[in-house]
Amino acid sequence: MAKGHSQRRHGRRPGRQQRPADVTAWPAWYWGRVRRWCRRWWRRWRPGVVALAVALLLAGGVGALKHFRHQPRPSRVTVHSSDYNGIDVSKHQGRIDWERVAADKKIQFVYIKATEGATHVDKAYERNIAQARRAGLKVGSYHFFTSYKSARAQFDNFKRYVDKDEQDLLPMVDVEEAGNRGARRSVLQAHLQEFMDLVRGEYGKYPLLYSQYKFYNTLLAPEFNRYYIFIARYGSTEPVLRGGGKYNIWQYSERGRIDGINEAVDLNRFGSGTTLDDILL
Numbered sequence: 001m002a003k004g005h006s007q008r009r010h011g012r013r014p015g016r017q018q019r020p021a022d023v024t025a026w027p028a029w030y031w032g033r034v035r036r037w038c039r040r041w042w043r044r045w046r047p048g049v050v051a052l053a054v055a056l057l058l059a060g061g062v063g064a065l066k067h068f069r070h071q072p073r074p075s076r077v078t079v080h081s082s083d084y085n086g087i088d089v090s091k092h093q094g095r096i097d098w099e100r101v102a103a104d105k106k107i108q109f110v111y112i113k114a115t116e117g118a119t120h121v122d123k124a125y126e127r128n129i130a131q132a133r134r135a136g137l138k139v140g141s142y143h144f145f146t147s148y149k150s151a152r153a154q155f156d157n158f159k160r161y162v163d164k165d166e167q168d169l170l171p172m173v174d175v176e177e178a179g180n181r182g183a184r185r186s187v188l189q190a191h192l193q194e195f196m197d198l199v200r201g202e203y204g205k206y207p208l209l210y211s212q213y214k215f216y217n218t219l220l221a222p223e224f225n226r227y228y229i230f231i232a233r234y235g236s237t238e239p240v241l242r243g244g245g246k247y248n249i250w251q252y253s254e255r256g257r258i259d260g261i262n263e264a265v266d267l268n269r270f271g272s273g274t275t276l277d278d279i280l281l
Contacts, residue, residue, distance in 0.1 A: 084106055084267040084268060085106065085107070085269045085270050086109035086110060086249070086268045087101075087107060087110055087111075087268065088111035088251075088266050088268065089111075089112055089128060089265060094261075095262075096128060096131070096261050098128075098132045098134070101137070101258060101260040101261060102132075103259070107137065107258075108138060109137075109139075109140065109168075109276060110137050110138065110140070111141070111142050111172055112125060112141055113125065113142055114141040114161050115144070115157045115158045115160075116144035116179075118153035118154050118156075119157060121157070125141070125161065129141065129166060133168075138168040139166075140167055140169025140170060140208075140279070141161075141167060141171060141172070142172035142174050142210065143157075143158040143173050143174065143195075144179060145179065145192065146179035147179075147188040147192070148179075148180075151191045151195040151198065154195060158171070164281075167203070168281060169208075169279050169280060170203075170206075170208045170279050170280070171203055171281075172207055172210055172230065173192070173195060173196065173199070173209055175192060175209065175215075176212045176215055177212060180215075180219075185218075185219050188220075189220065189224075192220070196209070203281065205281060208248070208279060210231075210251075211229075211230075211232070212231075212232045213231055216241070217242040221242035221245055222242055222243025225245030228248045228249075228278065229241065229245060229246070229247045229248055230247070231249070231251065232251040233251070234251075234254055236252075238250070246273075247271045248271050248274040248278065248279070249279075250269055250271055252267060253267040254266050254267075
């Protein structure tokens with residue numbers, strides 16, 4: 001015992017390397033000691049460290065899985081596409097193979113964007129309507145309406161491109177938040193009514209009125225409930241129109257897939273009691 005105490009007191013533990021006298025060699029000497037200590041520590045504790053790491057990974061994976069499973073499901077669930085009766089398209093669908101589209105017997109009607117505002121025409125309109133009619137589909141044309149342009153100027157734009165003799169379906173007017181953001185209810189309704197009256201004078205019937213669910217109920221219902229209504233509400237919840245109105249067509253998905261169309265397309269179905277005959281021109 002006395003020998004051991006003497007060795008520890010003078011720093012001469014058996015097997016221990018002495019610090020070099022040259023000060024410039026101290027960093028390398030200390031670094032060597034650190035590496036040797038790390039190797040001894042790792043040999044001793046490696047099994048426990050590996051086991052702890054595996055346990056943490058497993059716990060994290062299970063926790064993440066539980067978190068994922070308990071996330072609320074999206075409120076907008078697209079209805080299965082077998083429920084559609086028609087589609088609507090514009091230049092955004094790209095070049096369409098209408099023969100392949102026409103082979104889908106579920107498609108009873110097609111609405112094609114013609115014009116927007118007072119001067120714009122959809123660049124794919126003439127090609128789309130000619131090829132869709134040639135393929136044997138029932139087609140109609142629609143105008144994207146804004147309350148910030150005169151109703152007369154917008155009607156003239158629509159009439160310029162939409163030949164009545166090339167239409168199977170009622171004309172359609174698309175009225176939504178885009179193009180009418182911040183519009184006053186009274187002004188929007190007055191301009192829209194003027195446009196619809198002009199359409200009736202030229203084409204013999206009032207147009208089908210398309211709008212978004214919330215926008216329609218806020219700014220257009222119940223005053224326009226007397227017209228044929230084409231309402232957009234994406235998901236499985238059926239739209240209810242303010243004031244007891246009835247929708248005739250429901251656009252329930254904007255992500256449909258149709259053979260012959262490379263891009264996603266709107267899917268539409270008839271409301272209860274409405275058939276193709278109701279929207280024929």
